[in-house]
Amino acid sequence: MKVLVKVLVVVGMIGFTSCFNKKQSNYQFFPNMYESVGYETYQEVEGVPYGGFKDKMEAQLPVDGTIKRGWIPFDIDNTTEGRAFAKDSLTNPLPKTEANMATGKELFDIYCSVCHGKKGKGDGALVKSEKFLGVPNYKDRDITEGSIYHTIYYGLNSMGSHAGQLNEKERWQVTMYVDKLNADLTK
Incomplete structure (x- = not known):
């Protein structure tokens, strides 16, 4: 029984290390969290990934009256x-x-x-x-x-x-x- 446990541990360790890649972080259980898809504000998106919006652009527009973090609006017009x-x-x-x-x-x-x-x-x-x-x-x-x-x-x-x-x-x-x-x- 002890021999069987040791063999399984060794096989398990070999299995885990055989998938090791030094260029990337190891085992990503949710790869989209590590390498998320970047969407630009006004880009066209194929499919309907936003819960069925008819206008796919509508879901990507910022809420009215909001400004980007760290951005201070300039109150003098460009005239x-x-x-x-x-x-x-x-x-x-x-x-x-x-x-x-x-x-x-x-x-x-x-x-x-x-x-x-x-x-x-x-x-x-x-x-x-x-x-x-x-x-x-x-x-x-x-x-x-x-x-x-x-x-x-x-x-x-x-x-x-x-x-x-x-x-x-x-x-x-x-x-x-x-x-x-x-x-x-x-x-």
């Missing part, structure tokens, strides 16, 4: 009047510290300098290669902290919005750095 209001009334809430300025420069170098250039002269790599033309020199613009922030949030002309890439604090840090570049160019 000419909204931009003028932002230009006149918005001020940077962050203190002008070395850390904020350094982070603003780092983010500017990542997201902005490819078009605007390292010094804000409108001579970035994409402008030099003629991928984008008409990128302004900050010296030639009457800009304020509010107009810079509004432009980063919504974009302007051929510049797209960077609200998806930068959170609110990062947008203000970039605004702080652009304001410094503007001040350096207008000296």
Whole structure:
């Protein structure tokens, strides 16, 4: 009897270790929990996986009045009047510290300098290669902290919005750095 138990234990251990795969975690009893199917908000889905909704899109829409976690809505409209209001009334809430300025420069170098250039002269790599033309020199613009922030949030002309890439604090840090570049160019 003891020999039979030992043989069964050895066979069981061999059986368990023979299925071992170092590239994946072992035994997934509910693999959909480990490797879930990712659905995009507005993608088309085959079949009716949502309990029989006639419009498959309806089940994937967010509830009215909800916002994404961590997202802070911007209450100024993307209009000419909204931009003028932002230009006149918005001020940077962050203190002008070395850390904020350094982070603003780092983010500017990542997201902005490819078009605007390292010094804000409108001579970035994409402008030099003629991928984008008409990128302004900050010296030639009457800009304020509010107009810079509004432009980063919504974009302007051929510049797209960077609200998806930068959170609110990062947008203000970039605004702080652009304001410094503007001040350096207008000296």
